[in-house]
């Protein structure tokens with residue numbers, strides 16, 4: 787990723803938080819596209835003929851679980867973007883401590899520091 791990205795991130799452009807914001811927004815787009823694909827896949831199985839097939843239904847359960855995890859992640863990412871706008875991103879929402887860079891690298895949308903996430 788280029789630091790001189792032309793993405794409009796206000797004064798955050800080129801700052802570490804600005805880079806996070808771009809990452810989070812891209813992830814949000816990715817997840818949205820994936821959830822749409824899952825919805826279409828599930829809709830295509832509503833035909834009663836499909837319901838007869840146990841393997842298809844197992845597949846649907848996996849898809850629904852994936853979709854649920856995706857929705858949760860989307861909520862967390864939106865909350866993280868709101869924290870960036872509120873200038874509180876990177877601070878643990880529970881204890882206020884700084885969330886480490888390494889942890890943010892692994893889970894950029896985490897609202898909790900390592901200690902509180904346990």
Ligand SMILES: [Zn+2]
Pocket residue numbers: 878879880881882883898899900901902903
């Ligand atoms: Zn904490």
